[in-house]
Amino acid sequence: MASWLPETLFETVGQGPAPSKDYYQLLVTRSQVIFRWWKISLRSEYRSTKPGEAKEIHEDFLENLHLQSKFDFLERLSDNLLLNIISYLDLEDIARLSQTSHRFAKLCMSDKLWEQIVQSTYxxxxxxxxxxxxxxxxxxxxxxxxxxxxxxxxxxxxxxxxxxxxxx
CATH class of the missing domain: 1.20.890 (cAMP-dependent Protein Kinase, Chain A)
Structure with missing residues (x-):
């Protein structure tokens, strides 16, 4: 089944929160998790800083708390992907999930989610x-x-x- 999957399973890029201008990339492939970062700064001590990269195979990544602490993975997923995942939950679990954050409350009440649920039910x-x-x-x-x-x-x-x- 893994052969049906594309090489790149998930990728996100972004910029660190202000005042940082640092860029990052998280790339999940079939075999590894790669985290890359670029330090952007006008300060002289950072001008010679080179981009960084950390690569881990999936098993090592799951045990590496330092790498995992950089991201809230659910917050990084797109709404469409989260809606697809939520549509497979039981109604009680959807109700519980809606109480965890404003974003999940909005997703759990969205017409898009309930349209998927109705279509899968009937x-x-x-x-x-x-x-x-x-x-x-x-x-x-x-x-x-x-x-x-x-x-x-x-x-x-x-x-x-x-x-x-x-x-x-």
Whole structure:
């Protein structure tokens, strides 16, 4: 299965927090974790500083607390990747995760997440159900029981059917 994976599994680059202007790169490949840094400074004592690099195989990286302490790995992941991961959690775990930080609260309440959950839960989503979800929200749709859902769909059809009849 590892052969299906691309050589580069994860990469992030960035600049250190102010007042630092230092750049860094974290690169995770199939075989190793590489951390690179570039010291950017106008101070004379740092002008001759060369870029640095630390390479570790995965097993060594997991045991190297100094290298791990440089990053909060979850904070470095993109929202899309986190949403994909969160969509596999149980509802109770999503509720717990939403209480850990503002970012996770926002992600756990996002329509994008709940759309993924609804799509993975139901075989088909009719255009009427999709339109209702876009009006009321995917999370609301997920927690609506079937009887209420049928009632809301009927009301929506009547409302939009009446609007179409009134148009010339």
């Amino acid at each position: 075989d088909t989503i009719t255009p009427d159900v999709r339109a209702l979800a876009e009006d009321t929200g995917w999370r609301q749709l997920f927690f609506t029981n079937k009887l209420q859902l049928q009632r809301q769909l009927r009301k929506r059809k009547q409302k939009y059917g009446n609007l179409r009849e009134k148009q010339p």
